[in-house]
Amino acid sequence: MKLRKLRVLSAALAVSMILDMTGINVLAQEANLNTVEEQQTAENGTQGDDVNGGTDNDGAGDVEESGKDEETGDGEESGKDEEAGDGEESGKDEETGDGEETGIDEKTDDEEESENTEESISGNSVSENDIEKTEEENDDFAMFPGMGSDYKLTSAQMADKAELAKHLGDGVPKDDGTGTYADAKGIYEQGEIVYLTDSQEEAEQVAEAFGGTLDSYSYGVAVVSLAKGVTVARAVAAAASEETNLPAIWPNYYYHLLDEEMPENVDDDLEEYVGEDSQYYLAASVANDPALVETSANYQWMHDYVGDSYAWTVGYKGQGVKVAVIDTGLLTTHEDLAANALAGKDFSNSANGTDHPGDNQEHGTHVAGIIAAEENNGKGGAGIAPDAKVSGYCVFSTSGGATDSDIIRAINAAVANGYDIINMSLGGPCYSKNEADTVKKAYEAGVAVFAAAGNEATNACSFPAAYPGVISVGAIDKTGAKASFSNYGSTVDVSFPGVAIYSTTPGSTSSYESWNGTSMACPAAAGTAAVILSARSDIRSKNGKQKVDALLAAMKKSTTKSSSGGMGAGTTYLPGVLGLATTQTAPATPTIEIQGSYDSSKKYYRNQSVTATISTTTPVGVAIYYSTDGKKPSYKNGVVTNGRLLTATPTGNTKYSGTVTLTGAKKVTVNAIAVNTITGKVSKMATKAVTLAPTPTAVSVTQANGITKIAAGKSVALSATVTPTYAVSTKVKWSADAAASKAGVKVSNGKVTTTSKTPAGTYTITATAVGSDGKTYNGKSGSYQLTVLDKAYISKVTLKPNKLTLDLVKNKTFGLPSYLVVDKTDKTKGDSKDVVWSSSNAKIAKVDANGAVTAVSAGKATITATANDGSGKKATCAVTVTSPVTKITVSGPAKVAAGKTIILTASVAPATATKKKVTWTVTGNDKVKVNGGKVTAAKDATGTCTIQAQAADGSGIKSNAYSVTIVSGAITGIKLDNTKMTLFSTKGNSSAKTSGTLKATVTGTTGVDTSAVTFTSSAPGIVAVSQSGTTATLAAKSAGKAVITCAAADGSGKKATCTVNVNVPMSKIMVTPTNGYNGVVAQSKSINLVAKYNSNFGTPTNKNVSWSSNSQYVTVNKGKVTAKKDAPVGTKAVITATAVDGSGMRGSYTVTVTPLMKSVHIIPTYQDAYQVIVVGTDGSVYDYPYFDTQVSGGANMGCNVVHDENAGWLLLPVPGKANYPYNTMQSVVWVKYLQKTKITVTLKDGSNVKGSVTGYIGRNSADEVFIY
Secondary structure, X not given: OOOEOOOOOOHHHHHHHHHOHHHHHHHHHHHHHHHHHHHHHHOOOOOOOOOOOOOOOOOOOOOOOOOOOOEEOOOEOOOOOOEEEOOEOOOOOOOOOOOOOOOOOOOOHHHHHHHHHHHHEEOOEEOHHXXXXXXXXXXXXXXXXXXXXXXXXXXXXXXXXHHHXXXXXXXXXXXXXXXXXXXXXXXXXXXXXXXXXXXHHHHXXXXXXXXXXXXXXXXXXXXXEOOOOOOHHHHHHHHHOOOOOOOOOEEEEEEEEOOEOOOOOOOOOOHHHOOOOOOOOOOOOOOOOHHHOOXXXXXXXXXXXXXXXXXXXXXXXXXXXXXEEEEOEOOOOOOOOOOOEEEEEEOOOOOOOEEOOOEOOOHHHHHHHHHHOOOOOOOOOOOOOOOOEEEEEEOOOOOOOEEXXXXXXXXXXXXXXXXXXXXXXXXXXXXOHHHHHHHHHHHHOOOEEEEEOOOOOOOOOOEOOOOOOEEEEEEEOOOOOEOOOOOOOOOOOEEEEOOOEEEEEOOOOOEEXXXXXXXXXXXXXXXXXXXXXXXXXXXXXXXXXXXXXXXXXXXXXXXXXXXXXXXXXXXXXXXXXXXXXXXXXOOOOOEEEEEOOEEOOOOEEOOOEEEEEEEEOOOOOEEEEEEOOOOOOEEEOOEEEOOEXXXXXXXXXXXXXXXXXXXXXXXXXXXXXXXXXXXOEEOOOEEEEEEEOOOOXXXXXXXXXXXOEEEOOOEEEEEXXXXXXXXXXXXXXXXXXXXXXXXXXXXXXXXXXOOOOOOOEEEEEEEEEEOOOOOEEEEEEEEEEEEEEOOOOEEEEEEOOOEEEEEOOOOOEEEHHHHEEEEXXXXXXXXXXXXXXXXXXOOOEEEOOOOEEEEOOOEEEEEEEEEOOOOOOEEEEEEEEEOOOOEEEEEOOOEEEOOOEEEOEEEEEOOOOOOOOEEEEEEOOOOEEEEOOEEEEOOOOOEEEEEEEEEOOOOOOEOOOEEEEEEOOOEEEEEEOOOEEEEEOOOOOOOOOOEEEEEEEEEEOOOOOOOOEEEEEOOOOOEEEEEEOOEEEEEEOOOEEEEEEEEEOOOOOOEEEEEEEEEOOOOEEEEEEOOOOOOEEEEOOEEEEEEEEEOEOEOOOOOOEEEEEOOOOEEEEOOEEEEOOOOOOOOEEEEEEEEOOOOOOEEEEEEEXXXXXXXXXXXXXXXXXXXXXXXXOOOOEEEOOOEEEEEEOOOOOEEEEEEEOOOEEEEEEEOOOOOOOOOOOOOOOOOOOEEEEEEEEEEOOOOOOEEEEEEEEEEOOOOOEEEO
């Protein structure tokens, strides 16, 4: 920082100010004006070598340089060797600008007299006595041939003439009453006019009508070169006149770029405060671009503000959307743009637009990168819409500004080439109906046109942003407040990040820089719009202006409001627009998609099984749990119940998904939840019920008891089972073979009947799968061989014993045929071949065709032996299957204090054991008793004992021999080294603590075993615990709270607890000034800083910070930074905000101490500028840039703040249109508009020292600004 004495002031003036500050305004004005006169006279007597449009050898001019080689209008630079813009000629060799000489060196008597007219002015009105009406009808348009006597202007053309006439003097040149029709310089192209037409023939006719030649015609734009000596002002006046047969034409206005100088302080000293292995990126993204890492000094904070990474995770990245950047071109081979850059056009060198793969002035490449730089390529950063396509339509030459005609052509070309969005990070102060009509046509064609609101820090109109149908974009800083340079007011639609925006530049194919400006905010808005268009088919499907209206309505639906007024609807937040979950909310409800053959008319799947793909977005820490058994999964205290973890993997960087097979039933329901294990938040339940109705694959026919033979005249019931059981139809059609039909065998609904005359033999009964309409399904069928006997031959079937007990270990099988008795009618004995075997519950006990019974699971079943002759004779055996104990494990404390009791547990296997009861025994010490696992040692007990548990089910299984030692001393106290502890659910970007240790100090009576303690967690899903002696290691699993208990294991009952809170840390802290402070603080004064946090791991549990300063001369308290009275000027202090949660997250900002200032004085310096003079308490005058400017009183009045090497800081008023014009005011014939305006300067160094001036601001005939 340099604080310089002003060279423009004489020594006498400085002394006078020290001696008598009360007279500074008068004295300074007189001295300053004299000095300026002397300086200008000395410089070859030329006009134009002044502060506003000069060509001084030292480069001083209208604009302070800001890291670029160009100065472009309205007090902004755009990085090139040109002075252009509001009062400066763009790309010409002549001297132009707001400060072109108009008689300041040698005042005429008339001009001196005009100074006395100020007394007659009150507010915005002038006494009618002081106004002479001198304007007469101009009859000197004869030089323009006109359109011909046979050409009649249409009503629309007459309306255009009226519109042109309305804007005469409002940036449109107008005669000053002298008939000279002098042109304003630096506002538009000299000697050129623009006319819009779809016909080249008409373009040539218009050129002839104005006595000129058609310079170029393309894309509906005709540029006419006027004859030598004919001014644009005269042509415009002629076109506006109702008396001429000329159509409305407009000047070919100049436009400038809208970027700003980067501040010196951007995330100072951040790197030293972050963990070495920090690698977290945006909340919902796994992209690996360096500038997406939150700890990067180049972190692209714009992504957090619009929430685009959440849209990326679900695949909305601007794919299918084309954006035209009307700017300086773009470097299509840049490493971060090559994948998305389309071929560009250059209209600055050719009316038809030549192929242009480069960038004339850097600006367009930076803008394009904000929109569509590639994501996840490991390079640079990413655009907001990283899959959108972007093209550079160049309208700026390598050394100049842009013209209205080139911009209109570029707009028309973009619309014709099917672009969805147009971005224009450029602007100018002058209205052009040509351009207004062009953007209206784009709007009506469904093309969204975004334009930067301007960097004049005013509510005045900037074009094209202020045209109807254009989406005007203001800029905000990291706090959400209006960026100091941004325009504001009713014409601003939305506001987007525009400070310290890191993006691509064309210095090389791998170069990047951080820039400021509404030029940067505008593409942030355009990129956001591209994401919305890619996501919202309901908007894409609209046509014309309804499409643009719907897009803007969506952008305004969910916004983060700016803390400053006049910033439109605020900044679009994509998760709100698209209905997406964020890390600050519960995870997004999983989506369940079914893959199968779906019959929409029947509403079922024609598959035996289908695949369910379960997906969710992928913020850090998300997992999916599901169930298919009808029970819904749940999550509490870090524990999932009724759910299985889905085996899932990231799909690209958009989804986290896995698959589950649904089968086995007609109706299957899958339930799923997404759990963020870092925050502990759970999504809503996702449920998907599917109906499976496959075609039958097989049919089986069975008889309940397995009978295959019946006597003639008897019947038997068969059953048919269709596979799968949930087939679309389980109906069957029964039939008998031809022989059966001939023999009188009939079947109906599975019941087979015979007659007494049915001959013995074997007959085939068939069941065929059919639908409800009786038609068969693929011929699937099953058959049953039934033998008919002449008569039944079995009289009795007996089983002895008729009760049987089996177990699943030792006695698992049993052969029943040995106990079967079959009595025949002929008094002979039969065997197992004469019966069929069946089980009432094959899941408990099954039986084979030979009568061998096998135990399957614990329970009861009935085994039946049925005579296989149709007589119905049968015998049964009741089978009980038990599950014996196979293993017992005793666990618990291994020591007990004399006179105390410990509790042991016996774990029985298998879990399905029929009887789990055990009996306890103790051996080896008669002073120890055990009862139900409670082991009690007598007061005089010593030594050891052995405890065992034995199964009570008769299996004889015993547990391990568990040794317990009796100690003489008991624990009397346990103390933990911490009773409260904070851990973090993730180490985040600051290596936050995710694990910790607890140490127990154990005391007791003589002989105590101090290691006899155990650690447990009340919520292992939140904090897991492992133990080594008297030390426990704790590991955070999820956000929440758990109580860790250290309990005595000797029966003494002593314990101690520690409450552990698992917090979610901040992912980043950004420290920035508030209220427009510039990072400087005056001696003995204070400024305010604010710590803004990011929440990419979820909403931080603790959002508080503590403040510190590394300087003894600068203190900080709750963000209020104070410089001590004796603080040396130039002292730099790093102010740090540290998270109080212990995570180690920090952010910092460097402030610089400046001298304490006493007063601010604003004095007229040049014809169109005020000089800001800042005087310190020591009487010194400083070149002091740390102030804010406010303008009031004037209609649409703005004020540019610029620096002049000789004069220090200057205020350049930018007057808008007044309520009424002045064609003459006594002898001051060049006055057009006059407004009473108050300009206030407030130092932003904590001193709040102010200065103000009230003056009358107007324009002369050349549209130059003058101060009265």
